[in-house]
Amino acid sequence: xxxxxxxxxxxxxxxxxxxxxxxxxxxxxxxxxxxxxxxxxxxxxxxxxxxxxxxxxxxxxxxxxxxxxxxxxxxxxxxxxxxxxxxxxxxxxxxxxxxxxxxxxxxxxxxxxxxxxxxxxxxxxxxxxxxxxxxxxxxxxxxxxxxxxxxxxxxxxxxxxxxxxxxxxxxxxxxxxxxxxxxxxxxxxxxxxxxxxxxxxxxxxxxxxxxxxxxxxxxxxxxxxxxxxxxxxxxxxxxxxxxxxxxxxxxxxxxxxxxxxxxxxxxxxxxxxxxxxxxxxxxxxxxxxxxxxxxxxxxxxxxxxxxxxxxxxxxxxxxxxxx
Amino acid sequence: xxxxxxxxxxxxxxxxxxxxxxxxxxxxxxxxxxxxxxxxxxxxxxxxxxxxxxxxxxxxxxxxxxxxxxxxxxxxxxxxxxxxxxxxxxxxxxxxxxxxxxxxxxxxxxxxxxxxxxxxxxxxxxxxxxxxxxxxxxxxxxxxxxxxxxxxxxxxxxxxxxxxxxxxxxxxxxxxxxxxxxxxxxxxxxxxxxxxxxxxxxxxxxxxxxxxxxxxxxxxxxxxxxxxxxxxxxxxxxxxxxxxxxxxxxxxxxxxxxxxxxxxxxxxxxxxxxxxxxxxxxxxxxxxxxxxxxx
Numbered sequence: 001x002x003x004x005x006x007x008x009x010x011x012x013x014x015x016x017x018x019x020x021x022x023x024x025x026x027x028x029x030x031x032x033x034x035x036x037x038x039x040x041x042x043x044x045x046x047x048x049x050x051x052x053x054x055x056x057x058x059x060x061x062x063x064x065x066x067x068x069x070x071x072x073x074x075x076x077x078x079x080x081x082x083x084x085x086x087x088x089x090x091x092x093x094x095x096x097x098x099x100x101x102x103x104x105x106x107x108x109x110x111x112x113x114x115x116x117x118x119x120x121x122x123x124x125x126x127x128x129x130x131x132x133x134x135x136x137x138x139x140x141x142x143x144x145x146x147x148x149x150x151x152x153x154x155x156x157x158x159x160x161x162x163x164x165x166x167x168x169x170x171x172x173x174x175x176x177x178x179x180x181x182x183x184x185x186x187x188x189x190x191x192x193x194x195x196x197x198x199x200x201x202x203x204x205x206x207x208x209x210x211x212x213x214x215x216x217x218x219x220x221x222x223x224x225x226x227x228x229x230x231x232x233x234x235x236x237x238x239x240x241x242x243x244x245x246x247x248x249x250x251x252x253x254x255x256x257x258x259x260x261x262x263x264x265x266x267x268x269x270x271x272x273x274x275x276x277x278x279x280x281x282x283x284x285x286x287x288x289x290x291x292x293x294x295x296x297x298x299x300x301x302x303x304x305x306x307x308x309x310x311x312x313x314x315x316x317x318x319x320x321x322x323x
Numbered sequence: 324x325x326x327x328x329x330x331x332x333x334x335x336x337x338x339x340x341x342x343x344x345x346x347x348x349x350x351x352x353x354x355x356x357x358x359x360x361x362x363x364x365x366x367x368x369x370x371x372x373x374x375x376x377x378x379x380x381x382x383x384x385x386x387x388x389x390x391x392x393x394x395x396x397x398x399x400x401x402x403x404x405x406x407x408x409x410x411x412x413x414x415x416x417x418x419x420x421x422x423x424x425x426x427x428x429x430x431x432x433x434x435x436x437x438x439x440x441x442x443x444x445x446x447x448x449x450x451x452x453x454x455x456x457x458x459x460x461x462x463x464x465x466x467x468x469x470x471x472x473x474x475x476x477x478x479x480x481x482x483x484x485x486x487x488x489x490x491x492x493x494x495x496x497x498x499x500x501x502x503x504x505x506x507x508x509x510x511x512x513x514x515x516x517x518x519x520x521x522x523x524x525x526x527x528x529x530x531x532x533x534x535x536x537x538x539x540x541x542x543x544x545x546x547x548x549x550x551x552x553x554x555x556x557x558x559x560x561x562x563x564x565x566x567x568x569x570x571x572x573x574x575x576x577x578x579x580x581x582x583x584x585x586x587x588x589x590x591x592x593x594x595x596x597x598x599x600x601x602x603x604x605x606x607x608x609x610x611x612x613x614x615x616x617x618x
Contacts, residue, residue, distance in 0.1 A: 064424045064427070111603060111606050111607070114606050114610035115562070115606070115610060117423060117424070118360070118365075118366045118423060118424070118427060119562060121366070121424065121427060122366065122558040122559075122561065122562055123562055123602070123606065125555055125558055126555060126558055126559040126562065126599050126602055127599065127603075129555045129556075129559075129599065130596050130599035130600070133595045133596050133599075134596065137592065247551075247555065251431060251435070254428065254431075258428065289442070289443050290439065290443060291439075292435050292438070292439035292442070293435065293436050293439035293440055293443070295432075295435055296432045296433065296434070296435030296436035296437075296439060297432070297436060298432075299428060299429070299431060299432025299435065300414070300429060300432040300433060300436070302428075302432075303418070303425050303428050303429040303432065304414060304417060304418075304429065307421070307425065
């Protein structure tokens with residue numbers, strides 16, 4: 001996907017600016033639960049991680065996955081199941097959930113990278129629908145009811161996560177780890193090659209890179225982090241349900257990324273915050289039944305009028321006026 | 324009567340008939356998707372919503388204006404095609420220069436808007452639409468009972484599919500369309516109005532979806548969500564067949580319907596997933612699709 005991204009290799013200045021922004025965000029994150037309801041913040045963080053993971057593929061690899069809901073749901077279900085049935089501690093449950101999403105990402109990736117562009121999107125969508133139907137029928141997911149009352153438990157068997165504040169800082173730590181993985185991936189030689197594939201795949205092949213291998217690794221990293229987001233989310237809400245596996249969820253994460261800015265570091269965070277806030281706000285008002293229509297409208301407006309997203313437009317504006 | 328493969332023939336043929344009917348819808352929808360993709364290079368994610376719109380135009384027409392089934396069969400595709408043409412002229416047109424994925428995202432947003440509005444006004448439960456008088460009843464073929472309306476669906480969709488194939492492969496207009504798929508700039512240089520051709524093609528593809536929607540109205544209940552789940556299956560069908568050929572889209576659609584019907588007889592648990600499994604096998608064995616040309 002052709003997007004105006006500030007190229008990381010052009011200047012160290014951009015890097016340090018990004019780091020500074022990240023430090024400010026982290027500070028805000030540390031004090032936020034004293035001003036805003038922690039459960040809402042945790043929801044934002046989980047979806048922000050989900051969107052960042054998705055953005056790694058679309059924004060940096062040019063790969064539009066329409067099946068990321070499958071990874072979110074898998075993380076949630078596996079974490080919920082292992083904690084409830086096997087009595088795992090939260091961190092182990094999350095690790096197992098993430099590992100299962102990674103494995104599923106490997107299978108999806110292996111199949112989907114056999115085709116390009118629009119076919120890639122359709123294949124990932126079809127595969128995630130297959131997973132959805134499996135979860136409807138599989139006994140361990142609890143069908144329509146989902147897994148309810150997943151205990152948050154004690155972190156490392158020591159620290160209780162039952163309190164929202166403790167849980168919040170745990171989620172924040174998970175988010176920072178996930179975000180750092182994405183940041184490191186993007187700002188590595190691997191990330192550069194991924195961008196090269198996005199810009200010109202045949203040329204990258206001609207330079208001797210095994211394009212399929214890079215795409216597959218990007219897919220697995222993205223799927224794992226989406227799974228990490230799903231695992232953490234299942235602990236926050238103590239619930240894993242079919243909503244997470246539905247294709248609407250795959251659409252929502254695309255919207256978050258598109259709205260915030262495809263191919264920008266902070267775009268998905270801004271997009272996820274906006275969409276989650278909007279959903280929370282609207283679902284209590286008279287417009288509750290219009291939420292899907294409003295999301296659809298934002299989609300259309302984004303695609304037609306500002307394809308760079310919020311962060312992308314700000315970056316363009318700054319570049320034009322202050323450089 | 325003797326059993327066939329351990330199943331009473333009524334069950335086997337009954338499911339095969341349902342499979343063939345589903346296959347007719349897959350064929351009509353994947354044909355529309357393939358035609359639109361050929362010229363516009365976008366995947367029309369609103370296809371399911373437009374199929375639903377077709378059914379709703381027929382239902383609303385009958386309820387409020389007394390428009391009967393036969394008129395609706397012509398009128399609904401025209402109405403929905405007009406909406407499609409408006410979408411193409413005002414929105415899709417702006418995206419042809421951009422990455423093709425934006426077309427997918429735009430039509431996805433439109434699908435959310437259309438589906439969401441209809442859910443708001445009509446709820447998710449289905450509205451009944453009765454079978455027209457001339458097509459009620461059925462015939463006993465000896466080995467199974469064939470309801471007339473179901474036979475009509477198969478005949479009507481096959482006629483439309485064949486007609487479309489003939490138009491594209493054997494007529495002058497079809498030759499323009501195929502030329503436009505190969506090289507739109509060159510076609511325009513020869514004096515053909517390519518933007519108009521694109522608009523009409525989108526309209527025709529959308530009309531096919533609406534036609535399928537009207538056909539479906541009497542046998543499936545008319546509901547706002549009738550299109551979206553069907554569309555994902557059709558996407559899998561398109562991946563299996565490859566969008567390279569018109570006849571390929573039709574044949575794959577019918578074939579997948581039959582496979583789904585057979586699965587319902589032999590292993591019902593897998594009937595919702597079998598088409599996706601076939602897609603996986605095809606991707607492993609022949610990634611370009613059964614009828615696909617590109618690697």
